[in-house]
Amino acid sequence: DTEVTQTPKHLVMGMTNKKSLKCEQHMGHRAMYWYKQKAKKPPELMFVYSYEKLSINESVPSRFSPECPNSSLLNLHLHALQPEDSALYLCASSQASEYQEKLFFGSGTQLSVL
Amino acid sequence: QQQVKQSPQSLIVQKGGISIINCAYENTAFDYFPWYQQFPGKGPALLIAIRPDVSEKKEGRFTISFNKSAKQFSLHIMDSQPGDSATYFCAASQMDSSYKLIFGSGTRLLVRP
Numbered sequence: 001d002t003e004v005t006q007t008p009k010h011l012v013m014g015m016t017n018k019k020s021l022k023c024e025q026h027m028g029h030r031a032m033y034w035y036k037q038k039a040k041k042p043p044e045l046m047f048v049y050s051y052e053k054l055s056i057n058e059s060v061p062s063r064f065s066p067e068c069p070n071s072s073l074l075n076l077h078l079h080a081l082q083p084e085d086s087a088l089y090l091c092a093s094s095q096a097s098e099y100q101e102k103l104f105f106g107s108g109t110q111l112s113v114l
Numbered sequence: 115q116q117q118v119k120q121s122p123q124s125l126i127v128q129k130g131g132i133s134i135i136n137c138a139y140e141n142t143a144f145d146y147f148p149w150y151q152q153f154p155g156k157g158p159a160l161l162i163a164i165r166p167d168v169s170e171k172k173e174g175r176f177t178i179s180f181n182k183s184a185k186q187f188s189l190h191i192m193d194s195q196p197g198d199s200a201t202y203f204c205a206a207s208q209m210d211s212s213y214k215l216i217f218g219s220g221t222r223l224l225v226r227p
Contacts, residue, residue: 042219042220043158056214108157
C-alpha cells in the first residue's frame with residue numbers, strides 16, 4: 001500500500017465553522033506533512049510531524065491546528081478560517097523527515113471558505 | 115538564497131516532441147533535486163530525482179541534466195505524449211535537519227495530439 005488517503009475530498013465551510021481534515025498512511029512512514037497549495041502555485045509547507053511529534057510549524061496562523069494521534073494518522077483542525085484560506089490542502093508522508101528523499105502526497109482536500 | 119527559479123511557466127509541445135523545463139538555484143548546499151508531476155485534482159508525485167555527484171539521470175523517457183557549476187538542472191521529456199500533460203515542479207533540498215523541500219514555481223505542460 002503506497003497511498004496517502006485524505007478525507008474529505010471537498011469541503012465548504014463558513015468562517016465561523018469548525019471542521020477537520022484527515023490523512024492516513026499505512027506505509028510505516030514516520031514523517032507526515034501538511035501542505036497548502038493555491039491554484040497554479042507550488043505546495044507550501046505548513047507543518048511537519050516526525051515520530052508523532054510536531055517538529056516544524058512554518059508560522060501558520062493558530063486557526064490551523066494539527067494533530068497526530070498515531071503514526072498512521074494526521075489531522076488538521078480548522079476554526080474561524082478566512083476566505084483567503086481557500087486552497088488545496090495536501091497531506092504527505094516520507095520514511096523519515098531528516099531527509100525528504102521521497103514524499104508521497106495524497107490527492108488533497110479542496111477547501112472553500114465562504 | 116533559498117529560491118529555486120523555474121522556467122518556462124507554460125509549455126506547449128506536439129506529440130512526439132521533446133519537452134524541456136529548466137530550474138536554477140542559488141544555495142550551493144542543496145544536494146538533492148527531485149522533479150514532481152501533478153495532474154489536476156491530484157497531489158504531486160515524485161517523477162525522478164538526482165544528486166549533484168552525477169550530471170545526468172535517465173528513467174524511461176524522462177532525463178534530468180544537472181550542471182553543478184552553473185547551478186542549473188533541467189527535465190527533458192522525450193517522445194512527449196498527451197498523457198504527460200500536467201504541471202511539473204522542480205525542487206531542491208539539503209541534507210540537514212531543515213526538512214524543507216524548496217519547490218520551483220511550476221510549469222504547465224500541454225502535449226497536443
